[in-house]
Amino acid sequence: MQKIIPVALAATLLLAGCASAPTPEGPPSKLVLVTHDSFNLSEGTLAQFTEQTGIEVEVQAAGDAGELVNKLVLTKGSPLGDVVFGIDNTFASRAVNEGVLEDYVSGDLTDAESQYLLPADQGGEQLTPIDNGDVCINVDHEWFASAGLEEPVTLDDLLKPEYKNLLVAPAANSSSPGLAFLLATIAAKGDGWQDYWQALVDNGVKIDAGWSDAYYVDFSGPSSEGDRPLVVSYASSPPFEVQEDGTVPTGALLDTCFRQTEYAGVIAGTKYPKEAGQLVDFLFSTVVQNDIPENMYVFPVNAAATLPEGWSDYAKIADDPFVVSPAEIDANREQWLTEWAAIATP
Amino acid sequence: MTPVRVRRRPGSILWMALGVGVPLAFLAVFFALPVAGMLGRGLIADGPFIEVLLRPRTLRLIGLTLAQAAIASVVCVLVGLPIAHVLYRLRFRGRGVMRALVIVPFVLPTVVVGVAFRTLLREGGILGFLGLDATFPAILLALVFFNIAVVVRTVGGTWEGMDRRQEDAARVLGASPRRVFLTITVPRLAPSIVAAASIVFLFCSTAFGVVLVLGGTRFGTIETEIWLLTTQFLDLRAASVLSIAQLVVVTALLLVAARARGRSTAQRRVGAVLSARAPRRGDMLPILATAVTALLLALPIVALLLRSLQSSEGWGLHNYIALGTTGARNALAVTVWEALGNSLTIAILATVIAVFIGLLACLALSRTPRTARGRRALEFFDGALMLPLGVSAVTVGFGFLITLNQPPLDLRSSFILVPVAQALVALPLVVRTVLPVLRGIDPRLRESAAVLGSAPWRVLRDVDLAIAARPVLAASGLAFAVALGEFGATTFLSRPDRPTLPVVIYRLIGLPGGDNFGMAIAAAVVLAAVTVLVIALVERLRVGTIGAF
Numbered sequence: 032m033q034k035i036i037p038v039a040l041a042a043t044l045l046l047a048g049c050a051s052a053p054t055p056e057g058p059p060s061k062l063v064l065v066t067h068d069s070f071n072l073s074e075g076t077l078a079q080f081t082e083q084t085g086i087e088v089e090v091q092a093a094g095d096a097g098e099l100v101n102k103l104v105l106t107k108g109s110p111l112g113d114v115v116f117g118i119d120n121t122f123a124s125r126a127v128n129e130g131v132l133e134d135y136v137s138g139d140l141t142d143a144e145s146q147y148l149l150p151a152d153q154g155g156e157q158l159t160p161i162d163n164g165d166v167c168i169n170v171d172h173e174w175f176a177s178a179g180l181e182e183p184v185t186l187d188d189l190l191k192p193e194y195k196n197l198l199v200a201p202a203a204n205s206s207s208p209g210l211a212f213l214l215a216t217i218a219a220k221g222d223g224w225q226d227y228w229q230a231l232v233d234n235g236v237k238i239d240a241g242w243s244d245a246y247y248v249d250f251s252g253p254s255s256e257g258d259r260p261l262v263v264s265y266a267s268s269p270p271f272e273v274q275e276d277g278t279v280p281t282g283a284l285l286d287t288c289f290r291q292t293e294y295a296g297v298i299a300g301t302k303y304p305k306e307a308g309q310l311v312d313f314l315f316s317t318v319v320q321n322d323i324p325e326n327m328y329v330f331p332v333n334a335a336a337t338l339p340e341g342w343s344d345y346a347k348i349a350d351d352p353f354v355v356s357p358a359e360i361d362a363n364r365e366q367w368l369t370e371w372a373a374i375a376t377p
Numbered sequence: 378m379t380p381v382r383v384r385r386r387p388g389s390i391l392w393m394a395l396g397v398g399v400p401l402a403f404l405a406v407f408f409a410l411p412v413a414g415m416l417g418r419g420l421i422a423d424g425p426f427i428e429v430l431l432r433p434r435t436l437r438l439i440g441l442t443l444a445q446a447a448i449a450s451v452v453c454v455l456v457g458l459p460i461a462h463v464l465y466r467l468r469f470r471g472r473g474v475m476r477a478l479v480i481v482p483f484v485l486p487t488v489v490v491g492v493a494f495r496t497l498l499r500e501g502g503i504l505g506f507l508g509l510d511a512t513f514p515a516i517l518l519a520l521v522f523f524n525i526a527v528v529v530r531t532v533g534g535t536w537e538g539m540d541r542r543q544e545d546a547a548r549v550l551g552a553s554p555r556r557v558f559l560t561i562t563v564p565r566l567a568p569s570i571v572a573a574a575s576i577v578f579l580f581c582s583t584a585f586g587v588v589l590v591l592g593g594t595r596f597g598t599i600e601t602e603i604w605l606l607t608t609q610f611l612d613l614r615a616a617s618v619l620s621i622a623q624l625v626v627v628t629a630l631l632l633v634a635a636r637a638r639g640r641s642t643a644q645r646r647v648g649a650v651l652s653a654r655a656p657r658r659g660d661m662l663p664i665l666a667t668a669v670t671a672l673l674l675a676l677p678i679v680a681l682l683l684r685s686l687q688s689s690e691g692w693g694l695h696n697y698i699a700l701g702t703t704g705a706r707n708a709l710a711v712t713v714w715e716a717l718g719n720s721l722t723i724a725i726l727a728t729v730i731a732v733f734i735g736l737l738a739c740l741a742l743s744r745t746p747r748t749a750r751g752r753r754a755l756e757f758f759d760g761a762l763m764l765p766l767g768v769s770a771v772t773v774g775f776g777f778l779i780t781l782n783q784p785p786l787d788l789r790s791s792f793i794l795v796p797v798a799q800a801l802v803a804l805p806l807v808v809r810t811v812l813p814v815l816r817g818i819d820p821r822l823r824e825s826a827a828v829l830g831s832a833p834w835r836v837l838r839d840v841d842l843a844i845a846a847r848p849v850l851a852a853s854g855l856a857f858a859v860a861l862g863e864f865g866a867t868t869f870l871s872r873p874d875r876p877t878l879p880v881v882i883y884r885l886i887g888l889p890g891g892d893n894f895g896m897a898i899a900a901a902v903v904l905a906a907v908t909v910l911v912i913a914l915v916e917r918l919r920v921g922t923i924g925a926f
Contacts, residue, residue, distance in 0.1 A: 071710060091790060092871075109782045241589070242887065243894075272889065
């Protein structure tokens with residue numbers, strides 16, 4: 032009996048502690064920002080949010096964009112954090128349909144950024160655009176110059192016999208740029224995408240498991256080991272290959288691009304929706320937006336953000352990238368990938 | 378004369394309870410609960426069960442998984458045995474360094490090795506003429522490359538402590554070396570060979586990165602499919618079906634392994650003296666085999682070393698100097714050296730957890746209960762310890778998220794989960810390395826100690842722990858290496874402000890620009906070098922403990 036009393040007392044205290052938790056008083060001392068693995072900002076950037084609000088930001092990485100969304104879905108009852116960053120247009124529908132996001136979009140968006148907003152029933156009320164980047168075919172200028180061969184321009188050019196065995200792409204079912212490239216072909220070819228891929232395979236496209244494998248092992252660019260002068264990569268890759276003497280050895284084929292836009296949102300079930308909204312606003316503010324290109328290799332969406340030196344010269348973006356709606360991607364992802372695997376990796 | 382009957386003391390029951398209870402509690406919380414949570418989610422969802430299992434794709438993946446794991450395990454044993462003989466039975470200069478070097482492949486990050494292998498094997502690469510790029514043999518080669526250290530160290534540890542007098546006697550009586558090897562050595566080594574082979578099998582059956590990178594996505598396994606279904610399609614139903622298939626395969630294997638180990642109990646006796654001797658003419662064959670394997674193992678490593686010395690500035694140490702920075706254009710949140718510091722701290726914690734729990738388990742497992750039911754229960758316990766190696770890291774990782782989310786187990790964002798996850802992988806290695814030796818202890822040693830009045834803890838210290846000291850050190854080294862190189866679970870759980878070295882390497886290799894790639898390779902070389910250093914230090918310690926016998 033003597034033992035039971037302190038235990039019961041402790042249990043009561045614990046319960047009391049739990050009961051008081053859901054109704055916090057005043058702002059939190061800390062918000063948890065759940066992101067994908069590629070999230071990175073300069074030291075001190077997030078500290079400015081703390082200076083503004085007195086709230087610290089703890090970053091929790093949760094895998095790539097797909098894993099990130101799936102983790103949010105699985106932990107719906109007890110959320111991983113307060114704000115999420117890194118949901119892209121290929122996974123937005125799943126996040127919205129599963130109800131893992133509160134309705135909140137930053138009020139700081141202007142007309143200049145409204146083009147990045149998702150359609151109303153597919154995340155337009157829950158997700159604030161933060162950055163975007165194009166996935167395009169990268170080309171090794173030097174290789175084509177020394178081979179005396181004209182560079183390809185369009186997706187159709189890739190099927191020409193003179194470009195046989197020159198392209199390497201990461202697999203759509205194990206790499207996010209790989210999936211983006213598949214979506215570009217689906218947007219371009221519609222129902223004919225399977226024939227297009229069969230023709231690509233017949234023309235010797237090489238499929239690697241991941242981006243690093245394709246870029247560093249098979250691509251012929253200056254920092255790579257391989258012998259294929261065409262690779263599926265990002266529009267932001269060429270600036271990183273610019274040599275000290277100013278030569279630009281690689282470039283992006285801007286007619287082959289799929290645009291990935293990344294969003295932030297307030298996670299449903301957060302105890303601090305108001306402060307979480309402030310953090311979303313902060314991610315959209317120029318403080319973070321100016322810091323994004325150098326750290327995450329993508330373009331800020333905020334029209335007021337300034338690009339780092341060199342970006343305007345070397346980092347091009349497509350005028351008219353291929354688009355597939357998030358709802359369509361979500362509805363067809365599994366079927367497309369299964370069909371793609373049957374054609375590309377028999 | 379009837380044998381002396383030792384009355385069972387209350388103390389030994391306490392030890393048994395601790396030895397079984399603590400590891401089981403650990404596994405229940407950090408393994409069974411998360412896996413059950415994930416399976417539960419999948420199985421309550423509507424959808425086909427048998428249909429998923431009978432899809433031609435599923436059947437093909439199960440077949441491929443079994444084939445690659447089985448072939449790789451057999452090859453690892455065949456190639457690993459001569460090396461174990463040379464490194465643990467023979468005495469020669471440089472042996473300690475070689476023992477440490479063997480473990481290098483085991484800790485290299487899969488993505489780096491994948492790239493290194495593909496650089497060699499692709500069309501136009503040094504080994505391009507073999508035509509192995511994106512083929513099944515390429516996957517096998519890589520799996521053997523990674524896991525050979527498991528065989529060498531597990532078998533070597535036992536071999537080193539094995540009393541040589543039986544073999545010497547047989548030789549004196551005129552048996553050929555071949556006959557001695559086949560009729561005396563192999564049967565006595567059988568428990569640790571089976572143990573090593575089953576660990577390799579489990580590692581291979583859940584291999585993920587290697588299979589993807591080297592197979593060019595054509596050769597999936599159950600593991601890659603679970604990853605695809607869970608992280609990309611969120612098809613938890615199908616993922617659960619495959620997880621169950623994986624559990625069944627692994628359990629079947631463990632049963633077979635337990636039977637194979639059980640049959641050879643009679644022959645085990647461990648001597649307290651090291652059995653190593655100077656090389657003789659008869660050792661030429663294993664020495665030759667070891668040399669050839671060493672060359673093959675060294676090829677990808679040398680390729681990596683050379684690549685680490687190349688940067689945009691030409692040949693030199695630029696990539697290594699860059700390790701003190703956060704990479705070109707701020708690629709990393711911390712410098713590579715800081716990441717190494719994180720890695721070391723976490724790996725030490727993981728090793729302590731794995732060795733502590735592993736030792737407790739071994740003490741329980743090394744006793745032979747009097748009843749048949751007790752023996753069966755122990756066998757079941759033994760198998761349970763091995764299971765974490767054979768179950769998908771994706772299933773366990775997602776399971777952590779959905780089960781460890783409420784007090785008192787609100788751990789999912791806690792730093793401690795990283796070493797715990799690594800310890801889960803290292804634990805089976807500790808058990809399989811230490812247990813064969815403890816089981817080999819003549820029970821009469823313990824009985825006489827008890828009869829002479831030693832308390833149970835004293836028996837434990839002066840008999841069990843004294844004899845097990847060598848393999849425990851070997852196991853610690855292996856556990857440390859596993860923890861240091863672990864990527865799958867770590868990347869799932871590690872926090873961005875405290876990344877480990879493999880996580881940092883993975884990030885560097887995922888960014889364009891020549892020097893990030895070079896830095897990744899240099900960081901991998903550092904990871905390997907640190908491992909070799911630590912293992913070599915442990916080897917030194919081992920020499921020190923011999924005096925205590």
